[in-house]
Amino acid sequence: QVQLQESGPGLVKPSETLSLTCTISGGSMRNHYWSWIRQAPGKGLEWIGYIYHSGSTRYDPSLKSRVSMSVDTARNQFSLKLSSVTAADTAAYYCARQLVAADVVVFAFDMWGQGTMVTVSS
Amino acid sequence: QSALTQPASVSGSPGQSITISCTGTTSDVGTYDYVSWYQRHPGMAPKLIIYDVTERPSGVSNRFSGSKSGNAASLTISGLQAEDEADYYCSSYAGSTSFVIFGGGTKLTVL
Numbered sequence: 001q002v003q004l005q006e007s008g009p010g011l012v013k014p015s016e017t018l019s020l021t022c023t024i025s026g027g028s029m030r031n032h033y034w035s036w037i038r039q040a041p042g043k044g045l046e047w048i049g050y051i052y053h054s055g056s057t058r059y060d061p062s063l064k065s066r067v068s069m070s071v072d073t074a075r076n077q078f079s080l081k082l083s084s085v086t087a088a089d090t091a092a093y094y095c096a097r098q099l100v101a102a103d104v105v106v107f108a109f110d111m112w113g114q115g116t117m118v119t120v121s122s
Numbered sequence: 123q124s125a126l127t128q129p130a131s132v133s134g135s136p137g138q139s140i141t142i143s144c145t146g147t148t149s150d151v152g153t154y155d156y157v158s159w160y161q162r163h164p165g166m167a168p169k170l171i172i173y174d175v176t177e178r179p180s181g182v183s184n185r186f187s188g189s190k191s192g193n194a195a196s197l198t199i200s201g202l203q204a205e206d207e208a209d210y211y212c213s214s215y216a217g218s219t220s221f222v223i224f225g226g227g228t229k230l231t232v233l
Contacts, residue, residue, distance in 0.1 A: 004167075037224075044125070045211055045224035061219060099173060107215040107222055108158035108173035115167065 002027035004095050004113035012089075012120050018082040022095030022113060029053045029073050033098040033105060036069070036080045038091040039115075046091075050098065051078050085120045092117050125223035126151070126212055133231040139200040142228045144212030145193060150223060152193035156215035159188060159197045162227075163208045172197060199230070207232040 008020035022034065036048040049059035051069040059067045063082070071078040082089060092115040099110035127145040134140040144157065151157055159172040170179050172188040175195065185200045195214070199206055212225040 044226035045213070047222045047224070050221075058221065060221065094167070096168075099170065099179070101173070101177070106173050107154075107156040108170055108213070109160075109168070110170045110173075110179060112167040112169075114165075 002097065002111050004097065004111055006093060006095050006113045006116040008093075008116060008118070010117060010119060012085055012118060013122050014086055014120055015084055018080070018085050018089060018118055018120070020080045020093055020095075020116065020118070022078050022080075024076045024078075024097075029071065029076055029078070032100060034071070034078045035096045035098060035109065037094045037096055037109070037112075039094070040088070040091040043091075045094075048080065048082075048093075087120050090118065090120045125216070125220075126214060126225035128210075128212060128225040128228045130226075131229045131231065133233055134199075134202045135233045136202055136204065138202050139198060140202060140230065142197045142199075142210055142212075142230070144195040144197070144214075144225050146195070146214055146223075147193055150214040150216040150220075151190065151195050153217075154215045155190065157188065157190055157195040158213045159186075160211045160213070161206075161208045162211065168211065202232055204232050206230060 012018045030053045033050045035050040051057045066083045068081045094115045095113045096109035097111040099106040099108045157175045160168040162168040175190045211227045216223045
């Protein structure tokens with residue numbers, strides 16, 4: 001059974017860079033798209049971006065200027081960096097895998113981490 | 123404000139059926155048959171229960187069903203059980219610019 005686990009600092013200062021890592025166990029990263037999704041307190045879920053096992057990326061336009069993602073297939077990990085954070089970036093951050101059904105990539109996420117809360121505060 | 127609109131809460135008694143709505147626009151739900159639904163219990167990871175409007179992943183109970191009409195999608199849970207009490211989120215593909223958008227979530231209470 002594939003499992004995802006987020007890790008990283010729970011507190012980040014304003015204007016600094018938020019860094020999180022997602023470690024995948026029980027499966028390979030190959031042939032899957034891996035996303036970061038967040039949920040601010042009292043708000044809905046927000047897709048941040050994805051990275052393919054090859055390293056190709058796609059980011060939400062509203063965050064694109066501040067986001068970067070990387071992948072380390074040897075360690076079965078992918079990472080998120082979000083720069084110049086403000087209080088508006090305070091949220092629970094989830095890593096998730098995009099579903100592949102009958103060899104077709106689906107616009108849905110079938111595996112999620114438990115999420116990690118990141119607070120932006122001085 | 124979330125991109126897709128869901129009711130904040132719904133409730134039902136055991137054995138009953140409930141429906142949760144998810145309203146979008148012609149840029150997302152109305153154009154693409156790529157609506158998904160997720161169930162999340164407190165402190166747990168979200169669980170995919172419906173994708174591509176009506177498809178259920180392996181292992182998901184057939185008490186969960188999805189549908190779509192125009193710009194609105196719906197999740198129906200039949201034969202309500204206590205374990206169904208959770209938060210439910212819808213999502214939709216929103217085209218090449220926005221990719222995937224979500225609803226604000228609906229809290230289901232089993233009375």
